[in-house]
Amino acid sequence: MKVKINLDQLIQGVQDVMKAVSSRTTIPILTGIKMSVDSDGMTLTGSDSDISIERLIPVEENETVHIEIDNEGSVVLPARYFSEIVKKLPNDTVEIEIGERFETTLRSGSSEFSLLGLDPEEYPRLPQVEENHVFEMQGDLFKTVIRQTVFAVSTSETRPILTGVNMRLEDGLLTCTATDSHRLAERQIPVETGSEEISFSNVVIPGKSLNELSKIIDDNDENLQIVVTSNQVLFKAKNILFFSRLLDGNYPDTSKLIPSDSKTEIVIKTKDFLQAIDRASLLAREGRNNVVKFATIGNQTVEVSSNSPEIGKVFEHVIAEEMEGEELKISFNAKYMMEALKAMDCAEVKVLFTGAMRPFLLKPMGEQSIKQLILPVRTY
């Protein structure tokens, strides 16, 4: 292999696949990036066996030539060193040449690196994905769906299935759910499934995979193709393939958790409510598990408070836009509430309570596609 490649393109490509490379892998060759050049261009691959990312740098794009190819070929290069080196090369192009025993030379300006490469035949094959279950949605929209749900996955390995986001597809409607059993986030969104009718219900994608995917997808309205199989999901964006394994096991039926009635309903400005909780939680962090108290006062005011015997106390008052039903005193984890409110993307939020000991529901005002559920904490 001998090529001359635009450095910015290479840096961007390496940065994308590095998101799948882990320094803690038990498979030595996965500390490397696979680089293959054929007539389409240069394909870079990174993997930690859970996530694999394949990135094509095309020979030419929008009438700009990215790569001049002298010889095709492939090699595996030490990922961390290679990615640091390309970022610091002096010219705007680099010449890459594979020599004997996969020793690879990088020349850029007056700089010359020789890296000891590995045999690409020893690099694991990417999963073979049969494209039976395919649907599409805008990339930036899918990023929003990830942001609105993934924060609620469990970080504990006690129930591994809860460390992922559950995707269900039925009648062209995608439902994404995440819960750590203390709170739950759900987002529904219509998707394009082509002519074929497809449905599935027990697809659980690791939260970590979705976080990495989110960093790679461009913020534009180009379509993302999503291919689901029994143990893998593949996201196809422009020049990128992103594979993730799915979690084994049955995702719990969360539909029964969401209350259908309510005893107290408030509508409140999201930002004011969020900031009041943020301040109240300042005194709740240590020794109190970040739990704040919430109470309705009269028929218009919400009080958020916290009391730390060693530091002091805080009272916050927020005027609600609407308030109906029974008086209420309830306590909850401020972090859960703040994350739920931030995921809402709305000026006003509706909160539906069914008593101090029951989970309560948050919805953006006038919007049914997002639901956030939080379990209270007993303190009153």
Add this chain to the structure above:
Amino acid sequence: MKVKINLDQLIQGVQDVMKAVSSRTTIPILTGIKMSVDSDGMTLTGSDSDISIERLIPVEENETVHIEIDNEGSVVLPARYFSEIVKKLPNDTVEIEIGERFETTLRSGSSEFSLLGLDPEEYPRLPQVEENHVFEMQGDLFKTVIRQTVFAVSTSETRPILTGVNMRLEDGLLTCTATDSHRLAERQIPVETGSEEISFSNVVIPGKSLNELSKIIDDNDENLQIVVTSNQVLFKAKNILFFSRLLDGNYPDTSKLIPSDSKTEIVIKTKDFLQAIDRASLLAREGRNNVVKFATIGNQTVEVSSNSPEIGKVFEHVIAEEMEGEELKISFNAKYMMEALKAMDCAEVKVLFTGAMRPFLLKPMGEQSIKQLILPVRTY
């Protein structure tokens, strides 16, 4: 005490004095910020007993009123909580009132905090500094002097005196020196000493103090007054007093270390040289203590190289602007060289070698006030 104060002013003041507050202090009251209000305004004080910072927020400044005073008084508030709270208060002013047993109420908009304060009488007095040895220089210039020397102080407590920067003043010329015994940085600068002739030689300011001071001084040309006593130094800027203890012990005589002759001299573009060393060091970090090799080739070219048997090797070539004297091969720590080059602030640097085993000297081209000395490492 009861006052109403502009929140931005309070946030800035608290942020300044927080630089002296440590969470690891053994004196409980020093986890607090002392707040005193008198007719001048509000004075905030933070201290970790090594560094003490006193910050005045004047009642009025540039025809803007910062504080409305109902009652004077003082209190010590829990620093970490207080600083986090003020940053998040909703209004652009906050009302502060000290109640019984130093319980202090902060009211801003619909937010009300009560913090358990402590008796200000228990807060240690700031050092009494006699103003015998006073000199002045521009604040931004002193920040430059700090930046050009402080990186070279020792981080090891083996010889505590080397963790500080030595200041000597003679004939109106201030000399600042830092060394960790592997490299040395020296900066000279004329200062204003008023009518009186002052001189001192063994003033050693902890590197940590200078780093914190550097964060507080504004980037402008206002004068900084520097008051030196036998065990304290006081920096006086607008509305700020910054006290630091001095290090005990005798600073070594470093003047003999600096070679007066040279066998090889080069002049080289600082940026090109810096970037070549930066790249070469990429392969030198692990297992090789960041040591790179340097060699003159012919009478014009400098080669910087590194070889890591497990990863690969790198050769960098830089054309020197000038090169005189004997051929040279030498090895040195890339980090020391890069830090020295960055401190130079010059387009071209002159490097003076006196052989592969002797310390070598760097100076900005055409400039005598900065000297950087680096000890080589034996590898050739």
